[in-house]
Amino acid sequence: MQYNLSCEQVTALLTFYVEDKLSAKLSNYVKEHLDKCPECREKFYQLQSILQRFNEIQNEEIENPYVTKQYEDFKSNLSAYVDNELDDLENIKIKKIAISNPLARQDLENIYTFKKLLHSSFEKTKNELKTDYSKSIVCQLQNECSDEKKLDPFIKITAIFFAMITCIVAGIISILYF
Numbered sequence: 001m002q003y004n005l006s007c008e009q010v011t012a013l014l015t016f017y018v019e020d021k022l023s024a025k026l027s028n029y030v031k032e033h034l035d036k037c038p039e040c041r042e043k044f045y046q047l048q049s050i051l052q053r054f055n056e057i058q059n060e061e062i063e064n065p066y067v068t069k070q071y072e073d074f075k076s077n078l079s080a081y082v083d084n085e086l087d088d089l090e091n092i093k094i095k096k097i098a099i100s101n102p103l104a105r106q107d108l109e110n111i112y113t114f115k116k117l118l119h120s121s122f123e124k125t126k127n128e129l130k131t132d133y134s135k136s137i138v139c140q141l142q143n144e145c146s147d148e149k150k151l152d153p154f155i156k157i158t159a160i161f162f163a164m165i166t167c168i169v170a171g172i173i174s175i176l177y178f
């Protein structure tokens with residue numbers, strides 16, 4: 001049996017096709033279309049090369065020369081170091097790695113930035129609680145927080161979006177299988 005997919009349908013299925021995630025039947029329909037349609041074939045080649053490049057980048061990261069056994073040890077000790085839980089010798093080791101390894105240095109900077117953000121948001125919450133404690137409790141109990149009202153339209157839009165996606169997917173499936 002043969003089924004002719006439209007270019008729109010093929011475009012919608014193309015990423016799944018490239019990643020080999022379609023059923024054999026669907027995959028064949030796409031292949032048949034690609035054999036006949038130069039426009040879609042061009043899209044297919046582009047997508048394939050993007051994906052290839054993406055995989056290459058991932059492999060390059062794995063082969064990064066700074067990802068050493070020493071660096072792995074550094075990472076497992078990092079939060080203990082920041083929390084002052086290590087002894088002097090281990091502290092010196094961590095500092096040495098941070099100086100010699102740019103990846104480690106970046107990790108250390110990131111964790112300090114993260115802690116700073118965490119601390120400042122904690123301070124902010126603490127101050128808000130001090131000044132507005134009873135009000136925020138009442139607000140939570142009565143479900144009248146302004147934040148929740150702001151959230152409402154966002155949930156609606158998300159629901160509409162998912163409904164649309166479901167309709168499109170259901171449409172494609174019904175065209176192909178019935």
Ligand SMILES: [Zn+2]
Pocket residue numbers: 006007010033037038039040041
């Ligand atoms: Zn086409």
